[in-house]
Amino acid sequence: xxxxxxxxxxxxxxxxxxxxxxxxxxxxxxxxxxxxxxxxxxxxxxxxxxxxxxxxxxxxxxxxxxxxxxxxxxxxxxxxxxxxxxxxxxxxxxxxxxxxxxxxxxxxxxxxxxxxxxxxxxxxxxxxxxxxxxxxxxxxxxxxxxxxxxxxxxxxxxxxxxxxxxxxxxxxxxxxxxxxxxxxxxxxxxxxxxxxxxxxxxxxxxxxxxxxxxxxxxxxxxxxxxxxxxxxxxxxxxxxxxxxxxxxxxxxxxxxxxxxxxxxxxxxxxxxxxxxxxxxxxxxxxxxxxxxxxxxxxxxxxxxxxxxxxxxxxxxxxxxxxxxxxxxxxxxxxxxxxxxxxxxxxxxxxxxxxxxxxxxxxxxxxxxxxxxxxxxxxxxxxxxxxxxxxxxxxxxxxxxxxxxxxxxxxxxxxxxxxxxxxxxxxxxxxxxxxxxxxxxxxxxxxxxxxxxxxxxxxxxxxxxxxxxxxxxxxxxxxxxxxxxxxxxxxxxxxxxxxxxxxxxxxxxxxxxxxxxxxxxxxxxxxxxxxxxxxxxxxxxxxxxxxxxxxxxxxxxxxxxxxxxxxxxxxxxxxxxxxxxxxxxxxxxxxxxxxxxxxxxxxxxxxxxxxxxxxxxxxxxxxxxxxxxxxxxxxxxxxxxxxxxxxxxxxxxxxxxxxxxxxxxxxxxxxxxxxxxxxxxxxxxxxxx
Amino acid sequence: xxxxxxxxxxxxxxxxxxxxxxxxxxxxxxxxxxxxxxxxxxxxxxxxxxxxxxxxxxxxxxxxxxxxxxxxxxx
Numbered sequence: 001x002x003x004x005x006x007x008x009x010x011x012x013x014x015x016x017x018x019x020x021x022x023x024x025x026x027x028x029x030x031x032x033x034x035x036x037x038x039x040x041x042x043x044x045x046x047x048x049x050x051x052x053x054x055x056x057x058x059x060x061x062x063x064x065x066x067x068x069x070x071x072x073x074x075x076x077x078x079x080x081x082x083x084x085x086x087x088x089x090x091x092x093x094x095x096x097x098x099x100x101x102x103x104x105x106x107x108x109x110x111x112x113x114x115x116x117x118x119x120x121x122x123x124x125x126x127x128x129x130x131x132x133x134x135x136x137x138x139x140x141x142x143x144x145x146x147x148x149x150x151x152x153x154x155x156x157x158x159x160x161x162x163x164x165x166x167x168x169x170x171x172x173x174x175x176x177x178x179x180x181x182x183x184x185x186x187x188x189x190x191x192x193x194x195x196x197x198x199x200x201x202x203x204x205x206x207x208x209x210x211x212x213x214x215x216x217x218x219x220x221x222x223x224x225x226x227x228x229x230x231x232x233x234x235x236x237x238x239x240x241x242x243x244x245x246x247x248x249x250x251x252x253x254x255x256x257x258x259x260x261x262x263x264x265x266x267x268x269x270x271x272x273x274x275x276x277x278x279x280x281x282x283x284x285x286x287x288x289x290x291x292x293x294x295x296x297x298x299x300x301x302x303x304x305x306x307x308x309x310x311x312x313x314x315x316x317x318x319x320x321x322x323x324x325x326x327x328x329x330x331x332x333x334x335x336x337x338x339x340x341x342x343x344x345x346x347x348x349x350x351x352x353x354x355x356x357x358x359x360x361x362x363x364x365x366x367x368x369x370x371x372x373x374x375x376x377x378x379x380x381x382x383x384x385x386x387x388x389x390x391x392x393x394x395x396x397x398x399x400x401x402x403x404x405x406x407x408x409x410x411x412x413x414x415x416x417x418x419x420x421x422x423x424x425x426x427x428x429x430x431x432x433x434x435x436x437x438x439x440x441x442x443x444x445x446x447x448x449x450x451x452x453x454x455x456x457x458x459x460x461x462x463x464x465x466x467x468x469x470x471x472x473x474x475x476x477x478x479x480x481x482x483x484x485x486x487x488x489x490x491x492x493x494x495x496x497x498x499x500x501x502x503x504x505x506x507x508x509x510x511x512x513x514x515x516x517x518x519x520x521x522x523x524x525x526x527x528x529x530x531x532x533x534x535x536x537x538x539x540x541x542x543x544x545x546x547x548x549x550x551x552x553x554x555x556x557x558x559x560x561x562x563x564x565x566x567x568x569x570x571x572x573x574x575x576x577x578x579x580x581x582x583x584x585x586x587x588x589x590x591x592x593x594x595x596x597x598x599x600x601x602x603x604x605x606x607x608x609x610x611x612x613x614x615x616x617x618x619x620x621x622x623x624x625x626x627x628x629x630x631x632x633x634x635x636x637x638x639x640x641x642x643x644x645x646x647x648x649x650x651x652x653x654x655x656x657x658x659x660x661x662x663x664x665x666x667x668x669x670x671x672x673x674x675x676x677x678x679x680x681x682x683x684x685x686x687x688x
Numbered sequence: 689x690x691x692x693x694x695x696x697x698x699x700x701x702x703x704x705x706x707x708x709x710x711x712x713x714x715x716x717x718x719x720x721x722x723x724x725x726x727x728x729x730x731x732x733x734x735x736x737x738x739x740x741x742x743x744x745x746x747x748x749x750x751x752x753x754x755x756x757x758x759x760x761x762x763x
Contacts, residue, residue: 061714061717061718062713062714062716062717064710064713064717066710066713066714066717092744093743093744093745095719095743096717096718096719096743096745099717099719100717241712243709243712243713243716244705244712244716244721247713247716247717247721248721248722251719251721267744268744271746272729275729275730275739275746279730279739280730281730281731281732281733282733284732369748372748373732373737373739373748374732376732376736376737376748376750377732377734377736377737380736380750386737480711480714480750480752480753481737481748481749481750481752481753482711482714482715482718482747482748482749482753483747483748484718484745484746484747484748485739485746485747485748486746487746
């Protein structure tokens with residue numbers, strides 16, 4: 001069967017993913033474009049004896065790329081393998097969209113245009129005559145609505161026909177420009193691109209094309225002609241910027257063709273009406289904060305219920321499996337190492353699913369862009385972008401979904417800075433540590449204020465660090481902020497669920513492996529070496545009769561194992577370093593075990609100080625008597641800023657491929673936490 | 689005058705884009721070209737961010753970017 005490879009190209013928000021989801025009988029494959037973390041979707045299906053393969057390219061405003069995603073699209077259009085271009089256009093924004101279509105048409109490949117969202121357009125009285133459009137441009141076009149599912153089959157028929165006839169666009173610019181295109185084209189010899197395309201791109205100062213051709217032997221002869229042609233155009237248009245001349249040329253072309261083929265629809269006013277309230281200068285911010293509050297209530301309250309359930313399911317799986325395995329290292333490794341490690345991966349799924357459902361909903365309805373608009377003014381002061389707000393606030397719940405939420409930031413620098421400070425937003429799992437230490441060392445009347453200060457302080461420090469990172473590490477011009485506010489649209493359930501499914505899969509595949517392995521490693525470090533201790537205690541346990549005594553001995557054994565484990569040895573090595581913070585090796589071990597999960601800090605301290613973790617009153621007593629006040633403060637501060645748990649770190653590694661940033665991310669929060677704690681301890685000592 | 693000097697509800701015709709590359713290409717691709725009509729739909733309280741209508745497309749710009757667009761105010 002003949003396969004037709006189709007590059008699916010369009011500007012952002014034209015409903016390309018809707019279109020992909022609406023094709024019946026299609027199989028979908030999701031991967032990455034080589035070398036970059038940009039999602040690549042491929043859809044395959046059969047029609048009329050052909051196998052059609054659609055490759056969804058990232059939304060692009062122009063062939064002069066601006067974001068890394070746009071670069072990926074251009075790179076693919078220039079060097080990728082494909083037979084035909086399918087350009088998706090939003091019928092409601094013909095002028096802006098078609099101006100990009102002419103740029104792609106220049107590639108001189110077989111091309112088809114889909115006028116998407118035609119349902120909305122025709123409802124407001126708009127019409128597009130695709131036959132006339134074809135006569136004028138030699139591009140077959142079809143009015144479709146991916147949402148209402150009409151026109152798609154006709155579209156694929158036109159795609160196949162265009163492929164059979166190898167039908168290429170015929171777009172002509174004004175006479176002066178065409179003359180110079182021809183003059184330049186004549187000097188171009190062998191080249192893997194279409195000569196006319198190269199001539200056009202050279203004339204409009206496309207540096208990527210320049211780089212490709214300037215090493216060719218014939219370039220020397222071309223250059224004088226190119227410069228002359230550019231000068232002629234500049235003189236004719238009385239303008240020095242060739243990109244602008246070509247842009248205006250294409251804009252004029254769009255206007256001309258639209259006036260011939262389209263009946264213009266009435267203005268859409270619903271979005272404007274909604275925006276009057278949602279991004280109102282005064283009300284916009286409180287409304288946004290309320291939406292956020294709802295989202296996080298849902299994520300972390302609704303998400304908490306299945307979390308307990310999942311934990312108990314994995315507990316019972318452990319118990320169940322434990323019955324069938326003989327006692328020994330293998331059994332211990334499986335029921336205390338492997339199963340909880342897998343549990344740790346599944347544990348975060350409810351949070352991730354709910355948060356992402358919310359984020360997808362915001363993206364699809366068009367509210368996300370408004371949220372960025374509302375928050376931008378505030379976050380700009382800290383060198384961040386409006387969209388950074390969502391990942392940052394998610395960080396208060398759990399860093400794992402927060403790192404994934406940072407994908408909503410398109411600019412890599414913005415995204416990285418945001419991700420580097422997410423850890424400073426104290427996550428939910430750190431709450432028990434704060435509660436323990438604050439209730440042990442602060443008077444009841446101020447406890448609430450101290451807790452508040454911890455959370456707000458962490459966030460503020462994070463924002464200041466963001467500013468410093470922006471100035472020190474990402475020098476240069478601040479990133480410009482030009483963002484389309486798409487029309488409000490009703491979300492499509494199928495698309496929502498589908499996206500959720502993809503996110504879940506990537507999380508389980510990428511972060512899941514990291515999380516499971518890391519949890520296993522921490523378990524190993526905190527339970528070995530143990531042979532002698534186990535031997536000694538199993539004898540003792542066998543000798544005593546009373547059940548209570550047996551339990552006590554088991555507790556003691558656990559304490560001994562932990563005290564003697566590799567992690568304790570590391571803690572003891574660290575003791576001299578943390579001495580200035582008044583922390584002993586016990587706290588070091590507790591903090592180290594907090595790398596597995598922040599919840600374990602409290603239980604580790606309970607084991608090490610001989611308290612029982614189930615009796616918190618007693619534990620508070622013991623901690624109060626064993627630790628100096630300075631140590632408690634130091635510990636709080638370290639917990640606020642040091643590395644998050646391995647699950648979170650794994651997610652960061654999965655999201656950021658560059659080793660430099662992974663290493664930086666692994667080291668700097670700990671250094672920062674150390675010096676922040678040192679400063680606090682010194683200040684307390686100075687004033688008391 | 690520059691686009692950031694317009695008030696809510698006011699409109700103008702673009703006469704020049706002062707921005708340098710790559711911002712200029714970005715603005716052009718969004719439809720900000722000479723002769724086009726722009727209208728300020730909204731701005732935030734501190735006039736940090738603007739919501740601009742250009743040919744039926746809503747675009748959010750910061751003050752810094754809006755400053756790069758020269759307009760002739762329509763009365």
